[in-house]
């Protein structure tokens with residue numbers, strides 16, 4: 001059954017380019033409510049743990065280095081059909097393939113520096129939200 005929450009990160013490229021405001025505006029205007037939000041930075045170890053599901057991929061080392069290279073914004077978002085609707089809002093992983101008007105089309109530089117993360121399933125949305133936020137912060 002679809003839940004009404006997803007998890008996102010605004011990645012180091014977008015934070016470094018001062019795109020936080022623009023991205024949050026698009027998220028709000030698309031009808032998502034921000035449940036929890038945190039400005040923080042991942043250590044290499046934490047980034048490795050967060051992306052452990054990709055540990056066998058050739059780009060894993062690059063991904064971990066990149067995601068620990070600067071500050072990020074982590075957030076839990078709420079909306080009906082949140083996971084699928086948020087993936088539509090952010091567009092394809094590779095920004096050259098992302099549709100016009102999507103967050104990655106507007107703000108992303110490359111497949112690694114692709115501005116935002118969005119959970120790919122309800123199960124992962126819950127796991128990823130729990131990674132960053134305590135039970136008290138997920139009210």
Ligand code: CMP
Pocket residue numbers: 054059062063093111112113114116117118
């Ligand atoms: P995201 O969906 O947030 O989570 C996995 C990330 O791995 C993905 O975004 C991309 O940023 C990154 N990624 C996927 N494919 C590649 C690739 N071929 N090279 C580098 N990074 C990649």
